[in-house]
Amino acid sequence: MSEDALKVTIDGREITARKGELVIEAAERHGVYIPRFCYHPRMRPVGMCRMCIVEIDTGRGPALQPSCMIECTDGMTVDTASGVTKKAQEGVLEFLLANHPLDCPVCDKGGECPLQDQTMSYGPGESRFVEEKRHFEKPIPVSDLVLLDRERCILCDRCTRFAKEVAGDPLIHFIDRGAETQVNTFPGDPFASYFSGNTVQICPVGALTATPYRFKARPWDLEQVESTCTSCSVGCRVVVQSSRNKVLRYQGADVDPVNWGWLCDKGRFDFEAVNSAERLGQPLVRDEGLLLKPAAWSDALRRAAGAIREGLDRGGPKALAVLGGARLTNESAYAWTKLTKGLLGSDNVDAQMGDGLPPEVVLGLPRATIDDACRPGGTVLLLGPDPKEELPVLFLRLRHAVLNDGVKVVELAPTATGMTPLATVSLRHRPGEQAQLVRALVSRWTGGEVAGVDGDEIRAAAALLESGPITVLLGRHSVAESAAPLMVSATTLHEARPEARFLSGLRRANIHGALELGMAPGLLPGRVLLDVGRDWFTDRWGSVPAETGLDTAGVLRAAADGRIDTLILLGADPLADFPDRYLAERGLAGARTVIAVDQFLTESVRQADVVLPAAGYAEVSGTTTNLEGRVSVLTQKVTPPGTAQPDWVIAADLADRLSLDLGLESVEQIWKEIEAVAPAFAGATHDLLTGPDGRDGVVVPLPERRATDGAPDPWVPVPGRTVISPPSLDAYSLRLVVSRSLYDRGTLVRNSPSLAELGGPATLRLNPADFDRLGVAAGDEVRVTSSRGHITVPVRPDPGVPRGVAALPHNRAGGRASGLIDASAPVTDVRVERP
Amino acid sequence: MSDIPRIVSSRWDLDDGYTLKRYRETGGYEALRTAVTTMTPDEVAEQVKAASLLGRGGAGFPAGVKWGFCPPGVFPRYLVVNGDESEPGTYKDRILMERDPHQLIEGVLIACYAIGASQAFLYVRGEMALAQERIAQALNDAYEAGLIGKRIFGTDFSVDVVLHWGAGAYIVGEETALIESLEGNRGMPRLKPPYFPAAKGLYMQPTVVNNVETLSNLPWIVANGGAAFAALGAERSLGTRLFAVSGHVNNPGVFEVEFGKTTFRDLLYSPEYGNGIRADRKLKAFIPGGASAPWFYEEHLSLPLEAGAVGAAGSMLGSGAIVVMDETTDAVKAAWRVVRFFARESCGKCTPCREGTSWLEKILRRILDGRGRPSDVDKLLDICDNISPQIAWPPKQTTICPLGPSAVSPIASAIMRFRDEFYAYCGGGEVTVPVSGKAYLSTPSAPDAVGASS
């Protein structure tokens, strides 16, 4: 027995508890469930509700103590069933019910309510409370998504604790005192937290309800399966609940390595998009009159296959391109890679929309897990994305690590992020000059200012990076500048600190799976370069592309020049997502045939000649890969609308129409093939993924993977690059930063009515000190002009934006920032003036 | 009794006892000078230990022992002065703050020196504007005179004393709630363990919380020695102590008496003190230690004002507040009024206190309104039992702090002794139910467990 093991007697049975373990936890681990309301294993105990009181004896006689607050000590005796304990617990329950409205028949929580359940198990039969109950105005909205019924509230402090302790958004609070206490917001200041839905999930009664779910179903009508959220690349585990073949709710599932039970509101509520009436349920084909008209699958596939065949005949494989794939399951991604690269011979495949990272950086650097980043004593170097906006639950994990485990954050970002308040050091470098700053940071810099950052600040940050393990979170802070400097930053860090690990901060759902499975130019499935895996995959697929293809920017440029004959959009919406709107428009217009596989008629899909409806989330099974390289299972729960098909089936059908054999028949069989041919996935068998250890997901490559003979190593080298200094800023201009926010005009958000309006229209943010110089005032509509074009948006001050910088959100209603960006320029400079 | 020194109330009769000038003329700040220039911190603490000075805030824990609980080597330490006096019947800290603020400040400085506190916060009840003014003036004068702040008496002893005041919440008198309040939060108590202030107090640092009266004793103890203090009183209750005698006595007032030896009878009937029940009426009951204390009756008059003896008899001296009720008192109404206090003052953290005290209050109100039922009486007791199991003394609790269980005292007291008055309100004549087997006042008690808070 280890030194940390303690002997505790619970209800006469001796058990072993861990040092620091709470009585309520130790009891539960040994099969003794102590009732509770306020205790939540992922939050600090407060011991308020008093439901968990049991008799605890530490040598001075038994005393009633809250088991959620008391740590086990050696020799402790606990009685959870004594008369005194029972009487006290029944008393607490009676007190809780005294003012409770007992409106279970009309309450959303009825059927899954801890208060209701515990009343059945531990409560008194009949109410002795004949006095008048406490009255509050019935449900009041505390935010756009959450309603609060204060009469049902039992003041357990779970939601308020969550808001403060976990989310860091203490916008709901206990107000007033004693029996008058209520949870509420400050007037006119709603609980606008990205994480508000968690409070609904953890409310032990029906006090908090979510507008998107309210009155939709009774818990006993719900069926559920466990799955993985694909709203971003964190890959939180979820429970998908449905009734009558309709998805009605997602709940967070608690897994240690990833989400601890939490979800962000986007992930929780974008199930509305699955049910959207806007979903495509049948194929569309552009007729002679140039209108998209519904068509039968056979006709649509024939049109598509015909276009592909003609295109190949006209321009060879190089004239075919596939953009997108981040929405796909691993299995579908593999199917499309195999179709395009193996069967059709084109390497013009890119799952990223020019807003991501060079794939070598994602796949080629030593990778970190979320747990690595959050390990006590470490330092996280943030180079890029704002995790709060892009990877919300990763933000929660990092926040916890900073506040509780002494993890330090060093941030390099041109504008403040959601992590800035948590960062030990936050360096505001000039946009486009990150690489210079990183070089200084690892080079014992003795000089002065670099990239706009003071030399002393650089030294302070460098000192923090000196000791302890480093995790680098790498991503794009701004799509208004080239990604090339990030590559330099990454390699510089890798060379200076070979032990540093990298976490890739790409946001889109299964972008990591798509890259792992070869959906980028020059790559083959399983972290293999085209040139390295040529023989291995030729043996397996019959052929591979002769040369490295184009990325999205390259494809769009080629298409604009008339060099792309057939362009396939796999859930891609370049008009919305590609940073350079002008190029995207020209590219789509320039391709002879555009085939779109999608769930919605997005702006880009409207340009297509053939539209093939794809099955969506909860409608397909398979696997997905998160930003750690963690593969976890997606479970089908409902059927797709109309005749929409899984993406891999569409690939197989197209192959069929082209008289080719993709050789893929089922999700399971595809996974088997992936495991066998894609080196990074070796050993990650279906059994492993669906077995007991699979719930946490499996990070690939497995450390103990047995390589198949002759298979290439899963290794992608990162090419070095030289630092290019961006041109200097002229006196009249500002340098543009365009960042993503959680609620943008992305497909899922736009098609989820509850979320669609949360982002609001785009506003330009400037340093307060720049207003006078530019002759504009807060709230003004201003004209922002770049070499590419102009937009008109309202402007507001933001001290988180340094002087000389103009910040816009990407892909929001109102002004379209992508209209200002030239994808081939290193940075984007703009002028801001009153129109 | 006139040979008993007035340890804390010596300047009460002076019109200008609160000024620095008069304070220094009457020996003020000499004890501090002695302590910081001639004694080590340990020696000061030793004197306080020798004095066996019990805390005057209510829990009665020996100050010297409490100081020793600060874990060695953990700094900074803080001293928090509890001037939140709000227990019904209690009136003595306010007088000390209004009439002799320098004595308190000197005590605070002596304590800071002894325990090694780097900063002190003097938390005065919000409603006491005059006390705030007197202390603010006293602090300003003492700062100017070099008695507080940097390098006191030219030594390396430096400490700031910050005046802070509350905003109206009885529960903030509870030491952990006081700390929460001082951190800018709602005054909701913390659970002890693990949050004993001496270990994890203000900002989770070692913190000593002491009552105003407790600290006001320190200048005398340092000047005269702990032994001189301990020569007064009896048993565990040594020195002198302030008692506020209010209610139906001829001469209500705050009296400094020899602790441990004076009896309740002395205090209620001696011409020097209470001078008897008004209009020569009969005593019905009296509360011996603030609203939280179970009531005493005629038969307890001979008990000495000694913590152990009072505890053994089933109540407590608490905050030194004696409320006298004569035979005309309506026991139901008196109980209701005290319960209403606890219901209004519950912080709301613990279910049994939040819901239980307001439920009790509603039932009592209904009984007083003539809408009670005889069965309500036992229901009251059973609800009490769910807040304070077995209605035992010292109280057990299903709550975090003793406030909830305190509401049980008046009800259990009134029902045990005056059950028929309840039935009279309820329109039922049957006074047949025996005292439901809960021997409230006869449970043997451990004397020092009364609301133990340190």
Added chain:
Amino acid sequence: MARLTPDNVAIATEIISRYPRPRSALIPLLHLAQEQDGYLTEEAMEHVAELIGITPAEVLGTASFYEMFKREPVGEYVINVCTNISCLLMGGEELLHALERKLGIKAGNTTADGKFTLEDVECIAACTEAPCLQVNYRYFHRVSPSEADVLIDDLRAGRKADEVPRHGVLSRIRQRIPEDRRAGVALPEDGTEPAWLARNEQSADGGGS
């Protein structure tokens, strides 16, 4: 009405500087806001939140816990009549009722002219001086109903203006810590032992060896 005036912001900043953590200044700052406006306006609470770096909801959470903070305008004079046990025994309720009749309002209300707010309060620590009341937290001991009557007339006529400032003003004397006398704030993260203790221990060690 109103954020804090520049003068009050200066006072607030000084108050904040006395504490190891800005949030500790919350209650003092709320008193300052109430002193300025007579009650706590939403704007003032928002301003206080900004000054100490917390959310307005957190400010409200604390403010609403405490009886003295008024979130609606109250009378120029707030009269608190104690009816707790000692005062109850000595006529506290009768005193309250006399004032209700005099002012024509029930406890918990404000007279139409905005002059008086009457409250039925818990023990105010004047138990031996029962029945007692406070006007804007200034004490009046052993008050008979007829004396209360006179008191109201005096207040209304401005004859008590020196003794009783308007509602919101508590201590009329502010603590001042002269810069050159300041010992300094003890930050929790600064773990150094106070000099006088360290010296003591050293000499104790020295003596032993």
